[in-house]
Amino acid sequence: MAAHPIQALGEAVGSVGVDPRAYQLSSLFQEANDGPARTAAKITGVQGPGKRDDDSTYFTSNEGIPFPDPAHSKTVGGVPVVSDIHLLQKQQHFNRSKNLERMVHPCGSGAFGYFETTKDVTAHCKADFLKSVGLRTPVSTRFSTVTLGRECPDLARNPRGFAIKFYTGEGNYDIVGLNFPIFFCRDPIQGPDVIRSQYRNPQDFLLDHNSLFDLLANTPEGNHAGMMFFSDHGTPQGWRHNHGYGCHTFKWANRDGEFVYIKYHFLANHGQKQFTANEAMRLSGEDPDYSKRDLWRAIEKGEEITWTAHVQIMQPSEADPDKLGFDPFDVTKVWPKSEFPLHEFGKLVLNRNPENFHIDVEQAAFSPGSMVPGIEDSPDPLLQFRTFFYRDAQLHRIGVNWHQIPGEIHILCKDVILIFRRVNCPFMASSCASLNFDGQIRADANHAGNPQYAPNSFGNKFRPDTAEVPYQLADSIMSRKSHFWHEGSPTEYEQSRALYEKVMNVEAREHLHFNTASALKKVDYPVIQVKYLAQLLRIPYQYAKAVYNLLPEKSFGFEEVEEKSKGAEKIGKEEKFCPSAQTDKLVGKCPAAKVYNA
Numbered sequence: 154m155a156a157h158p159i160q161a162l163g164e165a166v167g168s169v170g171v172d173p174r175a176y177q178l179s180s181l182f183q184e185a186n187d188g189p190a191r192t193a194a195k196i197t198g199v200q201g202p203g204k205r206d207d208d209s210t211y212f213t214s215n216e217g218i219p220f221p222d223p224a225h226s227k228t229v230g231g232v233p234v235v236s237d238i239h240l241l242q243k244q245q246h247f248n249r250s251k252n253l254e255r256m257v258h259p260c261g262s263g264a265f266g267y268f269e270t271t272k273d274v275t276a277h278c279k280a281d282f283l284k285s286v287g288l289r290t291p292v293s294t295r296f297s298t299v300t301l302g303r304e305c306p307d308l309a310r311n312p313r314g315f316a317i318k319f320y321t322g323e324g325n326y327d328i329v330g331l332n333f334p335i336f337f338c339r340d341p342i343q344g345p346d347v348i349r350s351q352y353r354n355p356q357d358f359l360l361d362h363n364s365l366f367d368l369l370a371n372t373p374e375g376n377h378a379g380m381m382f383f384s385d386h387g388t389p390q391g392w393r394h395n396h397g398y399g400c401h402t403f404k405w406a407n408r409d410g411e412f413v414y415i416k417y418h419f420l421a422n423h424g425q426k427q428f429t430a431n432e433a434m435r436l437s438g439e440d441p442d443y444s445k446r447d448l449w450r451a452i453e454k455g456e457e458i459t460w461t462a463h464v465q466i467m468q469p470s471e472a473d474p475d476k477l478g479f480d481p482f483d484v485t486k487v488w489p490k491s492e493f494p495l496h497e498f499g500k501l502v503l504n505r506n507p508e509n510f511h512i513d514v515e516q517a518a519f520s521p522g523s524m525v526p527g528i529e530d531s532p533d534p535l536l537q538f539r540t541f542f543y544r545d546a547q548l549h550r551i552g553v554n555w556h557q558i559p560g561e562i563h564i565l566c567k568d569v570i571l572i573f574r575r576v577n578c579p580f581m582a583s584s585c586a587s588l589n590f591d592g593q594i595r596a597d598a599n600h601a602g603n604p605q606y607a608p609n610s611f612g613n614k615f616r617p618d619t620a621e622v623p624y625q626l627a628d629s630i631m632s633r634k635s636h637f638w639h640e641g642s643p644t645e646y647e648q649s650r651a652l653y654e655k656v657m658n659v660e661a662r663e664h665l666h667f668n669t670a671s672a673l674k675k676v677d678y679p680v681i682q683v684k685y686l687a688q689l690l691r692i693p694y695q696y697a698k699a700v701y702n703l704l705p706e707k708s709f710g711f712e713e714v715e716e717k718s719k720g721a722e723k724i725g726k727e728e729k730f731c732p733s734a735q736t737d738k739l740v741g742k743c744p745a746a747k748v749y750n751a
């Protein structure tokens with residue numbers, strides 16, 4: 154058996170034998186036996202993938218106190234006592250061994266690998282990891298269902314999360330996307346409602362079909378994603394056979410301070426495949442972990458799972474809904490590929506399973522706000538708010554030192570300090586010197602002797618070159634007035650109509666009708682069914698009619714749906730706040746005059 158990697162490192166640099174404690178270190182570092190240790194093992198070439206060699210000489214408590222026996226508690230006359238610290242610690246640790254679930258996307262799994270830049274995009278983007286063709290950047294990924302709990306069947310009808318963390322030379326970059334190119338709402342104030350409408354009812358904790366359909370019935374823009382939800386895109390064949398989309402519009406900025414708008418498309422090289430509703434239901438029963446197991450097994454077999462990364466590119470001068478006929482910053486809309494073709498720029502390759510699910514996947518913290526120099530936000534309101542609230546969720550779920558997980562490991566070997574870092578740590582960054590310190594479970598040097606404030610007279614290592622490229626919005630009025638170009642307008646349905654009529658084939662449409670009707674029939678209130686069908690009717694008439702015909706029992710006629718569909722685009726939209734001025738739209742133009750000083 155090869156030596157434990159940390160032991161091996163010690164041997165390699167000759168520290169073993171000098172200090173007798175070095176021999177004990179490998180067992181002391183049982184928590185560290187994971188990504189970094191494997192990295193070290195690979196560097197030294199002493200260990201391939203597989204189980205760690207536990208070289209400890211006896212089991213202990215967390216304090217390192219010898220553990221006497223696996224099967225006998227300390228008792229008085231056979232009755233356990235609270236002075237049995239082994240019994241207590243074991244139970245207390247067990248009781249606290251789960252993190253809080255993610256509030257959304259709790260059910261998922263992930264893998265490690267790399268991203269390779271395959272095309273020169275430096276004219277558009279100065280991001281360090283895109284600076285040259287052939288450059289490889291380590292990544293971690295996580296795939297997930299959205300609204301179902303951590304241990305729910307992962308083939309259930311849901312969008313799929315598609316999250317990538319790029320460990321770049323200028324910090325960690327996260328793309329937190331979906332297998333749909335669009336989302337259900339576009340104003341962040343509706344975010345929790347979208348999720349809650351698909352959640353369990355707080356009163357009886359049952360999945361609530363009424364709330365799902367009621368929200369869609371009252372949110373005209375939600376029915377583009379709603380249609381994808383009820384199509385076979387809602388039941389993909391595991392995590393692997395999915396395309397991934399960044400959904401939002403982002404900015405790419407170059408070294409000259411120029412920018413373009415982009416959208417990400419990661420196309421699965423092994424194809425996009427879906428189950429029918431019945432197949433997904435059957436397989437969910439047979440193996441609730443189908444998607445997680447499928448990815449894991451493929452990687453264990455040595456398969457490489459790959460996606461080709463593309464961007465659509467739009468010039469700031471083009472990014473005006475009045476010119477385009479659609480809103481390029483509305484996350485419920487796509488950019489037509491005929492007008493904005495895909496440009497390849499990279500390859501995503503997954504080739505390594507996590508060593509430990511809790512450490513590598515549960516504790517992973519992805520945030521749309523984690524953008525590196527060269528990649529910036531756009532005027533998309535949902536993106537703006539997402540850049541803030543994911544970290545907020547993680548402060549609650551994991552704590553203020555989420556970035557340290559599981560802390561840094563410093564090993565002194567002769568004169569060299571080896572530092573290993575893990576899933577959320579920017580281990581590839583050429584500098585890591587946050588001005589933040591303290592907080593629970595801080596495990597690094599905690600700012601050490603540096604001044605605890607800035608600016609100061611000792612070290613001011615700021616990077617003005619990384620300041621965001623400015624853009625100019627349509628107005629500077631603060632109010633609740635909508636800037637969504639499609640709001641209250643019949644144009645709301647144009648893209649979902651094109652998806653139904655031009656992209657879906659006959660079979661896809663039949664599945665969509667069947668899946669929608671199978672869920673809609675469970676709704677208790679005809680008022681919701683009528684209103685929801687009225688939204689579908691505006692996508693195209695045939696969609697609503699086909700679903701209506703498939704409903705086994707109905708207490709209303711289709712003419713009621715037709716009547717309700719008149720003005721459906723205004724449902725849920727208060728006239729006072731609808732866009733009316735020419736400037737009530739989202740744009741992000743290049744400012745007419747230079748903003749920063751030379």
Ligand code: HEM
Pocket residue numbers: 254255256257258261295296297313314315316329330331336340341343344345347348399400401484517518519535543546547550
């Ligand atoms: C306003 C609507 C939304 C709300 C309220 C919301 C909320 C959340 C929350 C609270 C989490 C858990 C974060 C954590 O604890 O780590 C999460 C995860 C996630 N969200 Fe959203 N989200 C919204 C929209 C979106 C959109 C538009 C996308 C895709 C473009 C998206 C993709 C994801 C993904 C992929 C994850 C899982 C990340 C992981 O694997 O850890 N969400 N979301």
